[in-house]
Amino acid sequence: MRRGSRLSGVLHVLLHMAEQDEPVTSEALAKAMDTNPVVIRRVMAGLRDQGYVRSEKGHGGGWTLARDLADVSLRDIYEALGQPALLAVGNRTEAPGCLVEQAVNAALTRAFNDAEALLLSRLADVTLARLSADFHKRLAGRGKGHRLETAHAK
Amino acid sequence: MRRGSRLSGVLHVLLHMAEQDEPVTSEALAKAMDTNPVVIRRVMAGLRDQGYVRSEKGHGGGWTLARDLADVSLRDIYEALGQPALLAVGNRTEAPGCLVEQAVNAALTRAFNDAEALLLSRLADVTLARLSADFHKRLAGRGKGHRLETAHAK
DNA sequence: CCATCATGTAATATCAATAGTTACATGAGA
DNA sequence: TCTCATGTAACTATTGATATTACATGATGG
Structure with missing residues (x-):
């Protein structure tokens, strides 16, 4: 994940998680975000501590959303990330x-x-729900299904 | 001059120049800005190419303002600096x-x-004129004169 | 239990952007 | 022509952020 794109990257991850029924591993998210699993864990740890996501260890473990998409705004996520300086x-x-x-x-x-x-x-x-709705509208427009793996093929 | 403060630093330099009757050397400005003369020249070179300041070589040389303070806005300077990303x-x-x-x-x-x-x-x-006026108001409030050297004593 | 999977986290390495430095060329005065 | 000052290229240093490695912890399934 390159510089200055933390908020963007995290939102991306969250929306992808929303499309998944089962926990998503750090490794899977890292592959999608073109970064390292540890980086995912580091960033997500903050969100977990603030109740936005949950993590589970062991078989079938991984990350899941802890709150309704409609209850979380982009500002919430921004602040959960530690309010990195918006202005350069x-x-x-x-x-x-x-x-x-x-x-x-x-x-x-x-x-x-x-x-x-x-x-x-x-x-x-x-809200995240609004982003998700936007995503689904784009998806319908394109008329195809969605899978995390294929959406980020290189 | 530390990171992310280019605009701030340049404005600082310009206002100090406005207080001086004679050209100010890169070395003097560097001392005031706690940086290196070459850094000053690099940054000022861009402003000179766009007509905001002039430079003169040799004895008594240095930097002078090329335009009326009232005709230059902070946005002008920001853009003259190459429009560094405002949003992080x-x-x-x-x-x-x-x-x-x-x-x-x-x-x-x-x-x-x-x-x-x-x-x-x-x-x-x-405008720079407005900043300068603000500076002079603060100066009057404090009731002292102003010299480039003493304003940045360590 | 124990092998495996997954997160948790500290320590370290890598990378890019910026700033600072050195060195030398150019030109203006005294 | 000596000195001062800018002009600029090349190089080094520093910093902040990200990526990687390594190992610990805990959960699950056999």
């Missing part, structure tokens, strides 16, 4: 006593906060 | 054929674009 632009803090820096930071911070608030509210508007 | 969250593109990924990306892209547009318009609203 940060403030300098080298010379906090410098009045120029204070003026610059004040202006930038205001603009960033506004944008971040808008983004979060947009994310809050979209 | 990107879309996955590993499996563009996967319908799940398409659904996820569609939702995220919409939200991000909205937020980015808002951020850009906020940056466009603020």
